[in-house]
Each structure stands twice: as structure tokens, then as C-alpha cells.
Amino acid sequence: MDGSAAGAIFFAVLFFGITFGSVSLAIAERKRRSPGGFFLVGFLLGPLGVLAAVVAAPGAPAPPPGMRAVICRRCNARQNIARDQADYECWQCKLVNPSPPTNPARYLT
Known part of the structure; x- marks a missing residue:
């Protein structure tokens, strides 16, 4: 495998990691869960990270102001x-x- 093929694979993995991480982050924010943690899970696990964000239980609602x-x-x-x-x-x-x-x-x- 030459350098250009390795570079293309690297950027493809990076692109899909960021894509799945961003989808996981968006789902986690709507469920009041840790967006950074779910971004990392989505980045590392891809579609399984998105599935984990979908099946995660919603977090507790934020208290009112004051x-x-x-x-x-x-x-x-x-x-x-x-x-x-x-x-x-x-x-x-x-x-x-x-x-x-x-x-x-x-x-x-």
C-alpha cells in the first residue's frame, strides 16, 4: 500500500468517525446526556455508538433558573x-x- 492509499483510508476513517460522533452528540444532547462522552463513543464505535445514544435512557431535566x-x-x-x-x-x-x-x-x- 502506497502513501496515497494510506492517506485516503486515514481521511475516510476520520470522516466517518466525525460523522458518527456528531450524530451521537446530537442525540445525546436531546436526551440530556453527556454530549462529549457520546461523541467519543460514536467516533470510536461508529454505528454502534449511534445505537448506544439512541437506546440510552434520558437524563434528568435541568432545574429551573435560581x-x-x-x-x-x-x-x-x-x-x-x-x-x-x-x-x-x-x-x-x-x-x-x-x-x-x-x-x-x-x-x-
Whole structure:
């Protein structure tokens, strides 16, 4: 195999990797999953990566503006609370939990 054939194969593999990675990324974003992770899976596995993105379960929805999602320590119920709230009562089991610390850098826009 000469250099031009090897170069053509390399660019074909790169083209199909980017194509399948981009399709996986788009599907993952709509399902609120990790777009970068699914791009990598699609890039490396091709059609199997796209299939993995299609069959992946949807992620949890983002909390509304000014809120953050917390999970109860007792019953694992997920709920939204204000960002600066010190403690909260679980809607399901009524346990009063301290709020986990927030990451202030995460909310800077």
C-alpha cells in the first residue's frame, strides 16, 4: 500500500468517525446526556455508538433558573430547592435534610 492509499483510508476513517460522533452528540444532547462522552463513543464505535445514544435512557431535566436539584438521603427522591436554601423537607418522606454545599463557580455565566 502506497502513501496515497494510506492517506485516503486515514481521511475516510476520520470522516466517518466525525460523522458518527456528531450524530451521537446530537442525540445525546436531546436526551440530556453527556454530549462529549457520546461523541467519543460514536467516533470510536461508529454505528454502534449511534445505537448506544439512541437506546440510552434520558437524563434528568435541568432545574429551573435560581434553583438546584437535590436528592433526599433517606428515600432518594429528587426535588428542586432554592440555590441558597440551608435545609429542605423532602416532599416524599418528610425528612428535614441539610442542603449539600453548592459550587458557586458552576452558576457564574
